[in-house]
Structures are given as structure tokens and as C-alpha cells.
Amino acid sequence: MNRPSPASPFADLHHDPGAPLLLPNAWDHASAAALAGQGFAAIGTTSLGVAAAAGLPDGAAATREETLRLARRLGGGAFLLSVDAEGGFSDDPAEVAGLARELVRAGAVGINLEDGRPDGTLTPAPVHAAKIAAVKAAVPGLFVNARTDTYWLPDPDTALEPETRRRLDAYARAGADGVFVPGLSDPAAITALVTHLRPSGLPLNILYSPKGPTVPELTALGVRRISLGSLLFRVALGAAVTAALDVRAGRDTGRAAPAYGEVQGLSSGGGEAEI
Secondary structure, three states: OOOOOOOOOHHHHOOOOOOEEEOEEOOOHHHHHHHHHOOOOOOOOHHHHHHHHOOOEEEEEOOOOHHHHHHHHOOOOOOEEEEEEOOOOOOOOOOOOHHHHHHHOOOOOOEEEEEEEOOOOOOOOHHHHHHHHHHHHOOOEEEEEEEEOOOOOOOOOOOOOHHHHHHHHHHHOOOOOOEEEEOOHHHHHHHHHHHHHHHOOOOOEEEEEOOOOHHHHHHHOOOEEEEOOOOHHHHHHHHHHHHHHHHHOOOOOOOOOOHHHHOOOOOOOOOOOOO
């Protein structure tokens, strides 16, 4: 059965066949504001960036408050905000629905919910589907991007492609607005999954990889959302360390950095002195 037409500006961004949603992922106010300043209409958060900035593990349901705090800081701004909420920080559908309500109050328009667990296993599909259904019942307008980690955490005793399809079908029946398969990069497998999803109308989200298909190639394959995940955070962290090492070694950093005033302009607050 075909899904209804998109009902929100954020959902609309997933249904333009010629221009998939390229979603950069921020980890704080400055990174989100800088990306929005470059014309990105929608921005996601990265759970790794949020966790690492707080000195906490990613994917371990340890960052609920940090995630909400960032959503409150970013929500309702000049861009559409989607929040990476790991697995909802609970296996209790009511608790996940409560989190979703708080995110909507903060100004978020989307949520990413994953079925991977900290111990390297996958949440049973019915449990994850129940979370999705609870969120959609609580806040129908929130775009739920249902992520399966079958390619991240493959079960050697389970056939990969059939299990991926089985899970995505279950999440679609639960009311997911889009589906996300990080780790999937083989063009033929992507095409097969796009074809499988076509009758449902669900947009497929793929995690961009520097070693995988390019954005134009993913577009041609029928992908409707391309996330950058933790890539930008990891690049920024690597660049910071490299610059510090270059300075210590007496080398030119060779990197253009935003001026103090530019970064200051990203914030509503003001500083007293340039450093």
C-alpha cells in the first residue's frame, strides 16, 4: 500500500527524486550554525559527537540528557533539526515516546532510532517496531527514521539481505517515515533495497562513506537521504590535533580556519576580547 503524501517540510525533503536530502550532522551550536550558514536547510545531530564531547560512550544509552540539552539549544532555529537518539535510550516504548515528546517541544522535526545494542547484538525487531509505533502515536508529525544495524552488526547465522528487508518491513508497518541502513555501500544491494521499498514509498537513507558511492552515484541509485553521521566531527577532531602538532613542530598549519569574529558571529552571546 502506498504511503500518504509528505506532510511536513522535513518529510518533503525526502521525496524529491532529483535531489536527495544531504544531511550533515552537528555536535554543538557552533557546528550547526556554521553548516546552516552554508545553506543546509536541515541538520542532524551525531550521537558520537555528542557523547565524545561529554566524555561518554556512544551507543550505550548514556547521553539522553546531553542529547536533549543539545536539541533545546538547536531546535526552532533557522534550520530543520533531526536528532540522533540512539535506540531511544530505553527499550520501554512509553519512555521512548516520552523522549520524542520532549524533542518535539525542543523544536526537533525528526528522530533517528537505531536497533543496534551496546553489546553488539540487534534489538528484536518487534521491540524496535513497538518503539516506533509508540513515537508515532505520541507525536504523529515527528519524522521517524528507523535505522537497522544489520550491516554494522551482522549476525553470522542470519542471511544479511533477507534480515534487513524483514526488519525494514516491520518498521514500515509500525509507522516509520524513512529507513536507514548504515554500512550498506554496494551499489547492487542498494538498488535492490530501493526496489524493495518502492511499493511502500519509504525513502532510503544511506550513510555516506569516503570509500563508497559519491552523492551523484547514490542519487542515481534512488537513495533519498544521505547522512554524514560522525564524519564531520571526526574530521574536525583530526584537524585540530594535526594543527596542534604542526604548531609544536614549527610547521605552517596550512589550514584555513574561521576568524575569531566569524565564530563569534555564530553565537547569540558576545565575548570581551579576541583570542
